[in-house]
Amino acid sequence: MPPSNAENEIIIREVVKDVWIFSRPFNLFNRLPVGGRSTAIKLKNGDVWLIASTPLTSSTRSKLAELGVVRYIIAPNAFHNLFLKSYKDAYPEAKVIGPEELNEKKRAEGWQLDEVFNTSVPDPKLGFEDEIEHCFFVGYKNKDVAYHHKASKTVVAADLLFNLPATEQYSQTQNKPSFPIINSWSANSWVMRMFVWLKEGDFAEMQWSARKVGTWDFDRWIPCHGDVIETNAKQVFKEAYRRYF
Template sequence: MSSKLVPSNPAEVMVIRKVTPNITIFSAPFWRFGRIKIGGRGTLVRMSSGALAVFSPTALTPEVKETVASLGEVKYIAALDFEHHMFVGPWHQEYPNAKVLGVEGLPEKREKQGNEKVPWSTIFTAQNKEKVRVDEEFDRDFDYEFVDGHGNKELVFCYKPDRTLIEGDLLFNLPATEQFSKMPSVDPNTGFLTRIFTYISHTRGEALAQRRFIWWGLSAGNRPSYNKSVEKINGWNFDRIVPCHGDVIESGGKGIFQKVMQWHLEAAKKQS
């Protein structure tokens, strides 16, 4: 993995933090296109059964392995979209009994890129997403939706016991302060491209720039389907949002989600 994208020393710069007694996050620096400081994050959830599920896994450092070992057995590994799958292979090699979840087209993309082969347990598609289930153990704790209308083909999860939404590129909350906090020489607010992307990817105020970015960009390929997915997610009971890019929204996440997705929620009402 190029050091222009992710650091060559992830163990030294990764922040491992418990968000709740059941949710641990692994936050690390990440540069989109090698230039834009957006950060990266994996999320580990200890389910009510005691099993572990990891979403958008990041580098599997010795400290990450120790954290996992102290919590239980990894039984589920989820690649959240076309972009958040880089470390799925190493995690499955380390935890070969885990079920791997992904989205349509991702196995083919990984094969073309020469990534490690993994045995996909559940692949979400636009056709099967209303009926496909993971298994009884997983489904007791999670709501989930495949946002096939998103440009990156997003899988979004809600861990019901802790009212926490876990997502990849559905919503950003830049700047990536926590993710660069162990790199004091790197300011996540500097750089021309970073400042531009932060402007369109923050959640402050009315968040109009992010609304427009999602409406005219990320959802433009299939907006009616995107609207339906957003409406479904809005029906879930969550307060916290753990995004892959930017800081965790510790509380008030439902209101922020509704603010950023306002136009899609309004459009969904007109569709129904």
């Protein structure tokens, strides 16, 4: 659930030209301080592409209105869906995109995604490929999709990489994002490699996806959980996924 003072705790900043992040505290299972983050990208035609993983606060709405018209609302995996309906209600003309598994959850809310990733159509044509390419990790249990904004050399994804502690996401609170037992869950830690291994559903599919991302020209990675990897992100990704290279 969003914190009661979500409006005051959200941090909005431009990471690089036309790429904005919306960061906030979030405790997984009401215990683990992993943080949460949405990411908005202003496309060349003025439309806004948005990974929606944080509450739609008034400050979030104001910034999105400044950027342009929200045309794409992205659910980055099968678990980041808590706030999707509020965004869809606010931007009814936007196309909601995510893994097919989410439709089962959304059916209970009385709606469905507009475009889905699944094993039959792992590479759907979504309308923004010239600027943002994607890779569906079919073999990853969380059904994550990585997105690469070519102009800024930035990858945006949910649970493919964690980079904890979530310093920025907790910077407006009195709480420290210290993680029980584990001192660090940085993106290039053994904990991250173990997490990837535990989430592996199919080795061959994971290898194909990891190697595809490895061909992208990127330097920055924006995760939903933890601090932004501002530089050298491609090497960090290959270290975390070295089992597949």
